[in-house]
Amino acid sequence: MGGHRRAILITGASAGIGAALARECAGRGYDLILTARREGPLQALAQELARQHGVTADIVVADLAEPGAPVALVEAIAVRGLRADGLINNAGFSRTTGFLATDPADHASMIRVMLTAPVELSRLLLPGMIERGWGRVLNVASLAGQMPATGGDTLYGPIKSFLIKASQGLWLETQGTGVHVTALCPGYTYTEFHDVNGSREQVSSAYPKWMWMDADRVARIGWEAVEANRPRVTPGVANNVLAALGGLLPDALALKMVGGHAKRLDRL
Numbered sequence: 001m002g003g004h005r006r007a008i009l010i011t012g013a014s015a016g017i018g019a020a021l022a023r024e025c026a027g028r029g030y031d032l033i034l035t036a037r038r039e040g041p042l043q044a045l046a047q048e049l050a051r052q053h054g055v056t057a058d059i060v061v062a063d064l065a066e067p068g069a070p071v072a073l074v075e076a077i078a079v080r081g082l083r084a085d086g087l088i089n090n091a092g093f094s095r096t097t098g099f100l101a102t103d104p105a106d107h108a109s110m111i112r113v114m115l116t117a118p119v120e121l122s123r124l125l126l127p128g129m130i131e132r133g134w135g136r137v138l139n140v141a142s143l144a145g146q147m148p149a150t151g152g153d154t155l156y157g158p159i160k161s162f163l164i165k166a167s168q169g170l171w172l173e174t175q176g177t178g179v180h181v182t183a184l185c186p187g188y189t190y191t192e193f194h195d196v197n198g199s200r201e202q203v204s205s206a207y208p209k210w211m212w213m214d215a216d217r218v219a220r221i222g223w224e225a226v227e228a229n230r231p232r233v234t235p236g237v238a239n240n241v242l243a244a245l246g247g248l249l250p251d252a253l254a255l256k257m258v259g260g261h262a263k264r265l266d267r268l
């Protein structure tokens with residue numbers, strides 16, 4: 001590495017799984033480039049990582065729902081003389097109000113933040129990684145991407161399915177280049193996600209504790225998988241059982257299952 005420590009760019013690093021991934025990577029000696037909209041939590045995290053792990057953590061504030069944000073982010077990184085050796089596409093959110101009751105602007109934002117931004121950032125950063133013979137791309141998808149789409153958060157599952165398939169294609173295309181690509185498919189994870197979409201109370205009462213995982217554990221499993229060059233990883237036994245069921249059941253039965261899920265959450 002010639003004295004240059006490798007740096008990992010993490011989107012959505014101000015909270016939840018992204019912040020946990022930042023801690024996981026810092027613990028392994030990687031420098032970090034942290035991005036999200038909220039500067040305060042990013043700064044606090046950067047200071048913590050520098051203090052506890054002696055790594056460098058730089059911050060770039062960006063709203064990935066803005067068209068052109070991925071290009072501007074990569075330019076900002078270059079202007080500061082930084083280099084992203086790895087990329088974690090993690091930023092995300094959902095709306096649970098149903099397709100027609102959701103503001104079309106929110107639909108556009110979901111697609112930009114969780115689909116367009118990962119595609120654009122991968123396209124911008126992969127050539128450098130391949131040229132240098134080393135790279136890591138971890139796409140935070142979801143168990144929802146492995147199940148039939150649920151009612152209520154209509155676009156969320158399809159967006160995450162896209163990310164899983166795109167990761168698989170990239171995994172194939174990067175074989176032998178030193179670049180690893182993985183889709184991480186967490187189930188219910190303790191983060192700010194369900195506070196942001198306003199479903200905390202419903203999901204907490206509808207789903208028992210054993211269905212939930214800590215963000216730290218999800219992050220560790222995700223990073224271990226990308227180091228091992230696995231195209232996809234689903235953390236936790238229960239989530240793997242659900243993912244397998246989702247793939248095996250005939251459509252009508254699977255839709256009944258996710259329909260029940262949506263009803264329990266008051267989304268149908």
Ligand SMILES: NC(=O)c1ccc[n+]([C@@H]2O[C@H](COP(=O)([O-])OP(=O)(O)OC[C@H]3O[C@@H](n4cnc5c(N)ncnc54)[C@H](OP(=O)(O)O)[C@@H]3O)[C@@H](O)[C@H]2O)c1
Pocket residue numbers: 011012013014015016017018035036037038039062063064065090091092093113114140141142143185186187188189190191192193194196
């Ligand atoms: N929690 C779960 O149960 C669960 C399960 C499966 C998959 N996931 C996935 O895990 C990923 C991380 O979510 P989380 O659970 O850690 O949720 P979280 O705690 O709410 O964190 C979401 C992160 O995304 C960032 N973000 C949201 N909108 C953004 C925007 N427009 N521009 C830039 N950054 C934005 C947020 O930062 P700012 O608000 O500061 O911008 C925050 O750092 C998401 O892709 C989510 O779909 C979560």
